[in-house]
Amino acid sequence: MSCSLSSQQIEGVTSFHGHWCPGLAIGIRAGEWALQEMGRSGDEEIVAVVETDMCGVDAIQYLTGCTFGKGNLIYRDLGKNAFSFYRRSDGRAARLVTRPEVYGDIRRTLSRLHAKMQEHGLTPEEEKELGEARSMLSRRIMESPLEEVFEIKTPEHKAPRKARILNSQTCETCGEQVMETRTRRLQERTLCIPCFERLENPAD
Structure with a gap:
């Protein structure tokens, strides 16, 4: 497995989130990158800006110490699987954008089954197919090198200012x-x- 996190860390993320899925796997890999390259945030040293409210954000909170409550997890409602990390001490910053290629041909299967599930529901056979496709994609995300999961870019925005306590x-x-x-x-x-x-x- 390419992911360098321990089984205990992955189990902890899964327990925190409540289930295992491809979205959580993406967040785990983004959190893994942040831990390797920037470390874990003790307070507000590391800031994460997420452009989606998908499952993976829970993994980023759990692994990096960037949380909504501390004000160092910022949500921008852009609908993109993209995650920016900032380190205040030295100004280092990077934006991780999930590569479409990581989904491969599994994307078509998931799109077809998700659309049918919303409109008419799935047969037991289709539910099994969906589960297998999600498991396959999750495994691909976890086993691929990080550079195949994410494109690393420079964020367009500066680090958000520190959280303020207001009246x-x-x-x-x-x-x-x-x-x-x-x-x-x-x-x-x-x-x-x-x-x-x-x-x-x-x-x-």
């Missing part, structure tokens, strides 16, 4: 606390976003 204000409609940078003003009142949207667009 909260009280929404004057619902009474709930909201971060001051997420408040809105309407008719001289301070509102949270949901209350602002309800009052701004009452017909929706």
Whole structure:
């Protein structure tokens, strides 16, 4: 197996996420690269910017120490299997983009079966075929050299700034606390976003 992580690490990721799948395998390999090249983040030293909310993000959190709660895992909703890592101490940065070639001809099988599953459901034989295709792809991802799984690029953006602790204000409609940078003003009142949207667009 090309993946250099221990079986304990892989089992830990799988337990944390809840199941094994190709998406998790991609995240494991991205996390493996980050550990090899940048180390594990003790606090906010390493920052990860992920461009998808797929399964692999759980692997990146578990392995690298980059988490939403600490503010050093940033989600950009771009729908790409791409992961950028930044090391604050020396400015090193890299963006890992999953290569389409790693899917090979398995992509067509998965696309066909996923489409049928959404529309009509799968027969037992098709469910078995889907499981086998996912297992085959997961194994390919785990066994391929990292350079065959990812294209390594230079990120277009600088490292995100460190997480800030901001004051909260009280929404004057619902009474709930909201971060001051997420408040809105309407008719001289301070509102949270949901209350602002309800009052701004009452017909929706």
